[in-house]
Every structure is written in C-alpha cells, then in structure tokens.
Amino acid sequence: MKKYKEHVKKNIVCFILGPLFMILEASGEFILPFINANIINKGAANRDIPFIIQNGVIMLVIAIGMLATGVLGAFFAIRGAARAAAGVRRDVFAKIQTLSFSDIDRFSTGSLITRVTNDITQIQTFMQSLLRGFFRSPVMLIGALIMSFALSPDIAWVIFIVMPVLALATFLIIKTASPRYTVMQEHIDSLNTGVGESVTGIKVIKSFVREDFERKKFSKINNALMEKSIRALKVMILMQPVSALAVNVTTLAVVWTAGRQIMIGSMEVGTLTAFITYLSQVLTALNFLANIFLQGTRAAASDKRISEVLNTVPDITDENAKDYKIKSGSVEFKNVTFRYFKDAKKPVLDNISFKINSGETVGIIGSTGSGKTTLVSMIPRLYDADEGEVFVDGENVKGLLLSELRECVSVVLQKNTLFSGTIAENLRWGNEDAADGELEKVCRIACAHDFITSFPNGYNSEIGQGGTNLSGGQRQRLCIARALLKSPKIMIFDDSTSAVDTATDAEIRRGLGEKLPDITKIIIAQRISSVIDADRIIVLDDGKITGIGTHAELLKSCEAYREIYLSQTDDNDEEAV
Numbered sequence: 001m002k003k004y005k006e007h008v009k010k011n012i013v014c015f016i017l018g019p020l021f022m023i024l025e026a027s028g029e030f031i032l033p034f035i036n037a038n039i040i041n042k043g044a045a046n047r048d049i050p051f052i053i054q055n056g057v058i059m060l061v062i063a064i065g066m067l068a069t070g071v072l073g074a075f076f077a078i079r080g081a082a083r084a085a086a087g088v089r090r091d092v093f094a095k096i097q098t099l100s101f102s103d104i105d106r107f108s109t110g111s112l113i114t115r116v117t118n119d120i121t122q123i124q125t126f127m128q129s130l131l132r133g134f135f136r137s138p139v140m141l142i143g144a145l146i147m148s149f150a151l152s153p154d155i156a157w158v159i160f161i162v163m164p165v166l167a168l169a170t171f172l173i174i175k176t177a178s179p180r181y182t183v184m185q186e187h188i189d190s191l192n193t194g195v196g197e198s199v200t201g202i203k204v205i206k207s208f209v210r211e212d213f214e215r216k217k218f219s220k221i222n223n224a225l226m227e228k229s230i231r232a233l234k235v236m237i238l239m240q241p242v243s244a245l246a247v248n249v250t251t252l253a254v255v256w257t258a259g260r261q262i263m264i265g266s267m268e269v270g271t272l273t274a275f276i277t278y279l280s281q282v283l284t285a286l287n288f289l290a291n292i293f294l295q296g297t298r299a300a301a302s303d304k305r306i307s308e309v310l311n312t313v314p315d316i317t318d319e320n321a322k323d324y325k326i327k328s329g330s331v332e333f334k335n336v337t338f339r340y341f342k343d344a345k346k347p348v349l350d351n352i353s354f355k356i357n358s359g360e361t362v363g364i365i366g367s368t369g370s371g372k373t374t375l376v377s378m379i380p381r382l383y384d385a386d387e388g389e390v391f392v393d394g395e396n397v398k399g400l401l402l403s404e405l406r407e408c409v410s411v412v413l414q415k416n417t418l419f420s421g422t423i424a425e426n427l428r429w430g431n432e433d434a435a436d437g438e439l440e441k442v443c444r445i446a447c448a449h450d451f452i453t454s455f456p457n458g459y460n461s462e463i464g465q466g467g468t469n470l471s472g473g474q475r476q477r478l479c480i481a482r483a484l485l486k487s488p489k490i491m492i493f494d495d496s497t498s499a500v501d502t503a504t505d506a507e508i509r510r511g512l513g514e515k516l517p518d519i520t521k522i523i524i525a526q527r528i529s530s531v532i533d534a535d536r537i538i539v540l541d542d543g544k545i546t547g548i549g550t551h552a553e554l555l556k557s558c559e560a561y562r563e564i565y566l567s568q569t570d571d572n573d574e575e576a577v
Ligand SMILES: Nc1ncnc2c1ncn2[C@@H]1O[C@H](COP(=O)(O)OP(=O)(O)OP(=O)(O)O)[C@@H](O)[C@H]1O
Pocket: 105, 340, 341, 348, 366, 367, 368, 369, 370, 371, 372, 373, 374, 375, 414
C-alpha cells in the first residue's frame, strides 16, 4: 500500500472532493422519491396544484444539483485515479530501469510490459470505482433503508430477507470468478510476449516463410486467452440477472403486502411508489459494492504483480561501492565461475583466470555457445560472477560505482540496438555533450563517416526504430562509433564487425590501434583474421580457457585454435589472413 500512499497524498484534493460530491449526489437520490411520494399522496390526491408545482420545482432544483455534483464527483474520481496510476506507472518504469539483466530474464519482457500497462490500468479502474462508489453506495444504502423504514416499517422488513440472499449469491459469484481472472491475466502476459516477439522478428518470420507457423502459434495463445476470458466472464454475467431477479421478487413481495394495505386504506399509492424506488436503490447500491469488491480482487492480483517488480532488490547494486575513479584499463579474472541458472550442473564459465594489461588488444575466439559473450558481460557487471572475482584497474568490480564502471567500460553488444531519432542523436547516447567534430572523429575511426555523409541529411538523417533503414554493417559501425564516443578505458567488441567486409574490418582495427592506443580493446570474433594481430588471443571452449597467447604461439600450442584456423583457411583463403 505504501506505493500508493505517496500518489494519493499528491492528489489528495481529488481523493477528497470525488467521494464528497458523490455523497452529495447520493443524498439527492433518497430525497427525491420522498418528495415524489408527497406529490402523489398529498398534491395529486387533494388536487392541490400549488403544492404540486412547489414540490416539482424543488425536485427540479435537486435534480440539477445531482447532475452537477455527479459530474464533479466523476471528474475528480477519474482525475485522481488517473494521476495516481500515472505516478505508480512512473515508479514501476523507473524500477525496471534499475533491474539487472538476470532480473529481466526472470520476469520476461512481455510480463514486464503487461505489468506496466494492463496491471496498472486494473488498479486505476479500481481506484476510480472506489472513489465514485465506496462512500456513495453505503450512504445510498443506509439512506434508502432509513427512508423506507420511515415510510412504512411494516413492509421494510422484506429488504432484510432479500439482502442476505443477494449478498450470498454475490459472494459465491466473486469467489468463483476471482481466481479465473488471475488466470486470465497470466494469459494476457503470454499474449503480450508472443505479440512482442512476432512483431520484432517479423522480418525473420517472413524470410523463413514462417507466417503460417506464427499465425497458428498466435491463434493458440489467443484462443487460450479467449477461453479463459469466457470462463471468467460467464460467471460474472450472472451478477446482473441475479440482482434483477432479486429486485423483481422483492418488488412482487412488496406490492403483494402493500396492495392489501392500500385496499384497506392504511397505505397510500405514493408511499408504495417511493418504497419501490428505495428498494431498487438498496439493491443497486449492493450491486455497486459487489462490483467494487470484484474489481478489488482483480486489482489485488495486479497489485501483487506490480509489487513483485517494485520489491525486487536488483541483484546487481553498488550500495557499498567506494567513490573510486578508474585510471587504467587493466582487467583481471580470478577463478571466475558462472551459471545463468543457479541450479544448473554445468557452469557456463568454468574457473576462468587471466589478466589483460591496460592498452592491450586481446582477441577472444571460440565456438558458438562457448561463453564468450557471457565472459565479457562480467566486466561491466551486466551479470555478476557466482564464484571468483573480476577486477578492473586492480579494483574488484563489485566495489565500484556502476556509473563509473559502465562509463569506463564500453561494450558494443552482439545484439545491439539503435533507437528512433537521427544518427547524431543515436551517437550522442555515448556522450550527450559531444561536439559535431567529435562525432565525426569517432565515425571516421568506425568507418561510418563516409556512408553517413552519403545520406542526403548526413548526420541528421532519421533512422527507424531499431535502425531498420540501415544495413547490418552500417548499424554495427554506428554502434561502434557510439561506444567510442564514451571515451572509455576499456572497449569490448562482441562480434561487432561480423556484418562488415574484411577490408573495412581491418581498417577499423587499424584506426582503433592508431587513434586510441591507450584503450584496452577486447575483440570477440568468429574470424581469426579479426584477432590475428591482437597482442594476445584467448581461446574459449565450452566455458573453459584452452589457450592464451599470440597467433603464432597458439598455432603451435593450442589444438582447438589450430582447428579453427585450418577450418577457416580451408574454406576461404582470403578470409583467414
Ligand atoms: N540470458 C541467458 N540465459 C540463459 N542462458 C544463457 C543466456 N545467455 C547465454 N546463455 C547460455 O550460455 C552459454 C554461453 O552463451 P554465450 O552467449 O556466452 O556464448 P557465445 O560464446 O557468445 O556464443 P556466440 O558465438 O554464438 O555468440 C550458451 O549455452 C547459452 O545457451
């Protein structure tokens, strides 16, 4: 509840005025039938026209007042709920930004999206109903009860028979529907994940002609959601008929009892009319409360899911970090072991130890899935080692401020992303204040300047979401330039030139070596040609280091390296060197 308190406080005016106006409106509801009864009983029965007009005018004024208070009440309720929900949404979004990679893996992206959107909307709807009905309904209920007893205690008791029956029926309906809503929510999660994946991967889907497969997969999720929604809603639709039945049966009982009293002259027709109106008000109020309760149970399920995000303690934090300024780009791994799934038997990285001096260029090579990406992810603490330590500039990375560490370690991720905006805007992710000259400098090193200036708008060309209107190699070069702009101490290239031709790849490496000699460069590559000139090459196989040395040394000493080398020279002489 703490998470709502702050936002309720901020919008306290709405949270007070909303219910207040709704209560005022409800007061009108139970005064009107009373006056109406008087008009029929006294005015109409005695043909007292001035009395009828006078009371009619009062009714009109009250009706207008109810309109005004009703509109104002609804306005403040909607405003309060929307503003508070927006506040919570902002909090959840901010929290997601602090989550570590493994936290995000655990929640799944689709589920996080549902939590920020759908779940918070549930809370908003509930808050809105609460503001509109939580005080109004009891006031209406009690008011109508008092008025009916005041009118005729002889028949008012009927209400006490129908109320518990209706309450029991409502309770049973909600009890059945509520868990079904939770299941429905989980299916919305799967739907979001599915849609997200298909839409992002639409090009791959098309190129593999997998549209049919995707359609079927989507149909399955969609049908499952549909069935679960029907399962939940078919219980809920009972609510309306059940309360209608209750109203009708009670009305019948009242008319039956009152009819006889009217015949013997102990009750007037106007009183009966008013009574029936009060009766339906009691039932409407009960119905509204039941609905709030139902929305409450749905909101509680959503609240739990929101809390899960908000209460996640990111497993990577820098709470105990010291304010240390990283001066050199040396890296050291000491007996590092890591598993993505902590209960997995075989580790993804197994007892890794090596040392890279500041300014060195180190290549990492190894078959796909051998753990190269995982290994370099430990340096900027995208993941934390389970055992062993990682040092940067001689300091354990766990003791450094994350901002400082990530400022100094620039990673060109294997799966890189550009954002919609201009090329210059994307580059400035690396450094907001970079001057145009600096942009050009890094783009020249990354061999991106020429293709950028070939666009009509140059650096101000718009790029589509994810960089859709660029070629794979162009995207990679922009990502390299963006990472360079951070002026890091350590640069990590994770297969960052895989889509760039060999000549350009070599030119980029030459540029890096000449222009940025002091930066430590770690280059993961599939092609031996990309790492052949490195000061040292680390060979990784199945999570273990099988060799460290220069190209020439490894050719002699490392069987795995020789195999990779031979496979590449056999297949394609040109690429190998
Ligand atoms: N986020 C993740 N969650 C769970 N397992 C993962 C995750 N990322 C990678 N793995 C697993 O860890 C192992 C090593 O993966 P990694 O990405 O480090 O390999 P890699 O050497 O970079 O491969 P490639 O050359 O194909 O990029 C693989 O078996 C992979 O299935």
